[in-house]
Each structure stands twice: as structure tokens, then as C-alpha cells.
Amino acid sequence: MITTSPRPLVGLSACSKRIDGASYHAIGDKYLRAVDEAAGLLPVVFPAFGEALEVDALLDGISGLVLTGSPSNVHPQRYEQAESDQHAPFDEARDGATLSLIPAALERGLPLFAICRGMQELNVALGGSLCPAVHQVPGRMDYRRPDDPDPDIQYGPRHPIEIDPDSLLATLLPEGDKPIEVNSLHHQAIDQLGSSLKVEAWAPDGTIEAVRYGKGKSFVLGVQWHPEYKAAENPVSRALFSAFARAVRHYAAGRHRL
Template sequence: MSSQAHFSGPRPLVGLPACVKPLDGQDFHTIGDKYVRAVALASEAIPLVVPALGDLLEARAIVARLDGLVLTGSPSNVHPTRYGQGATPEHEPHDEARDATTLPLIEAALEAGLPLFAICRGHQELNVALGGTLHARVHELPERLDHRRPQHEEMDVQYGRRHTVRLSPGGPLAAIAGSEEIQVNSLHWQAIDRLAPGLTAEGLAPDGTIEAISVTGAAAFALGVQWHPEYKVLEDPVSTALFRAFGAAARERRGRFAQAAQ
């Protein structure tokens, strides 16, 4: 798949909230290279890492400066108190600074009609932000698959395709993918339990796990996937199509607001 430009004009600005990770007694704001690279390559946008500063940031002010928002995957989980459950070791590890940053950003983004692409932890954050709940360990539920990352040293094995996802006929994911069944590299141990009001399930794993969602009636691109389309994004046609569609929505928003400012 070629990485040559598919869009013309100024590149949109896309925010990607960071995680907070301790190292040598200090906290660092971090984000996986594959996410920022996918936004730059496939969405053809300028990635901007948003620090996880919680209440020190004003979500609406950040959203007003962005053309799109990508919520990334992470080793950490949304803190269970965010969806009405008590904290247990099964819910760990946590990153409450990220929760305090992403959940208000999601609300502000949807309020403003900002294009939103939620991946893995981001997919779960989107559900929690709108009032849904999560399973702490989906692999321990009866008749569920083991969705966890394979314990293998090779990244291509860890991020290899694991199972099919059936996409809703006529839904936005099926339209982007050009198919109602795709193979995905889904690796996680938490998953959506109760789907939030305002979300539509767009894709299911063979065991019934919700692997794709959309914001019902959203004015712009507003999708979440439990798998990892950012991994080697230009080598998988569906992954490329997802980031291209998100990039097109961000570019359209940038153009619309630039016109309004003239």
C-alpha cells in the first residue's frame, strides 16, 4: 500500500491524549509510536500529543483548536469507579490521570461534532463516558474467547489477526470496510459489558463481545473499535480505510471552520 498523499490542502490537527507512566520515580506522559504514525501516514494529519493533566486542561478549549481526536489503546484500564463499580486487583492497572483527561474530552468532542476515533482502551472510554460499563476479565466469562495478547516475543504474532468480526449491515463500519465480515487483531482482557445509551453496536466477535461501536446519530465520524488498526496501518486495507475515513472527516471539519473564519 502506497504512503503517497491522498488528500490536498493543509493537514488537519488531530489530538491524541497521552498516558501517564512512572519511570525512575518520575511521571512521564507517553503514547505509542504506532498511533501517532498512523495518524500522520494514513489520516495524513498532524498528530498532537495532549498531556494527561486532567482538570488542569479545559476540554472545550482543546477541542475548539482540534480537527479530530484519537483515543489510543494502553496497558492501563479505565478506573471502575468511573462506571459505578468497586476497585479490585482484577481491574488493575489504572491510569486515573488519563481517565480525568479523556472522559471530559470525549464529552466535549461529541458536543462540538469533532471527528472521534476510539481504539482499544479508547473504545472502552467512549462507552464509559456515555454511561456504559465494562467487564474486568472477559476471558473468564462463560463461553467467551480468550482475547488477551499472545505471550510471544514477535510483535507480528502479538498483533496478528485473532478472529472475525461481523459488522452491522448498512452501518458506517461496514461501509468503510466494504464488507460485513472482517478479520481483526483484537487483543484485550477488558471489554464492553453494558452498552451505553447513545451508542450503537457495529461489530461483534464470534463470542458476542462488542468489538465496534458508533455514536448514534453523530454529525461526524464517531467510531470505536476494540482491535488495533494502527498496527502497520498501511499493510491492512481495512485499517487504512478506517484512518483515511477519519482523516477525511477531520479535513472536512478544518475546511469548514477555515471558510467560516474568512
């Protein structure tokens, strides 16, 4: 008899939103489909319950974590800066949830893939800070989302990145895809790098485009772009989600042996 192993569960961070006066926990369809179709894993949504989120109970049930992107930004008080219009919009319920999840996930050695806001959350959770408006810094590029309703243009390639040849990222990407171009839909970026994070890739102006966690042997990778958009159709995105999937399955196999 042929049997198949169940697909490992992966948690994805949701945002807290108000729609027509009602509260919702929301996540973009593209993140769920990327985990399902490009990684072959089973996605589950983690609510934005702030510090009330039952972190350990949730992490007990999964074998990987994806920190999603969002139009909102980490509140500057989380990295000891004063609030300004440049920092907005905020989602403090999500801040409380993700910034509680990250250290607990790292302590467990849980595979973690952080995307856009997720990479910024990873940086802040490890003591780093953010630049609120990169496009206003002299000599820096404008990374904001293109003003076009077509999502293929919004998520289309915008600029190349330079990848550290000794990085984890360099080992994951197909040889023919280096250098690569990535999309860009953000106005904030990493300023001071968080503790134990290593820079994996940069934009032409020096803006950090990818980081990894330098402690332990688990897969912990953050990218500033959006590989989740039509991930199954993009060879670079497929490579990243496939690498995450391998780490998740390895983690799941180890849990089942306990």
C-alpha cells in the same frame, strides 16, 4: 502558483507513566504514525493532566481526536463498580483527561476515532460499563495479548468479526474484506452499552468489537482491536483511517469558513 492546504491537526490521548521514578506523558509510536502515514493528518499529543486539562482550549485547535489504546484500564469507580485486581492496572490521570474530552468533543461534532481502551472510555463517558475479565466469563473467548515477544504475532489476526450490514463500518470497508479478522490485546470489554451508542460489530462469542455514536452526523467510531499497527500496510486499517481523515478534513474546512 500551486498551493497546498496545511494538514489538519488531530489530538491523541496520552497516558501518565512513571519511569525510573520520573513522570512522563506517553503514547505509542504506532498511533502517531497511523495518523501521519495512513490518514495524512498531523498528530499532536494531549497530556494526561486529569480534570486540569484545558479541554476547550485544546479542542479549539484541532479538527479530530483519537483516543488511543493502553495497558491501563478505566477505573471502575467511573462506572460505579468496586475496585478489584481484575480491573487493574489504572491510570486515573488519563481517565480524568479523556472522560472530560469526550463529551466536549461530541458536543462540537468533532470527528473521533476510539481504539481499544479509547472505545471503552467512550462507552464509560456515555454511561456504560465494562466487564473486567472477559476470559473468565463462561462461554467467552480469551482476548488477551499473545505471549510472544514478536509484535507481528501480538498484533496478528486472532478472530473474525461479524459486521452489521447496515452499519457505518460496513460502508467503510472494501467489499473484498468482509468478513474480516482482527487482532486482540485486551482483557476488558464493553458490558452495558453507553447511551446513544450503536453496536457495529461483534466477535463470535458476542463481545462488542465496534460501536458508533448514534447522535448527530459526525464521524464517531470505536473499535476494540488495534488498526493502528502498521496501518498503512493493512487495507482494513487504511480504510478506517482514510474515513476518519475525510471527516477531519470536512470538519477543518467548515471551521475555516466561519
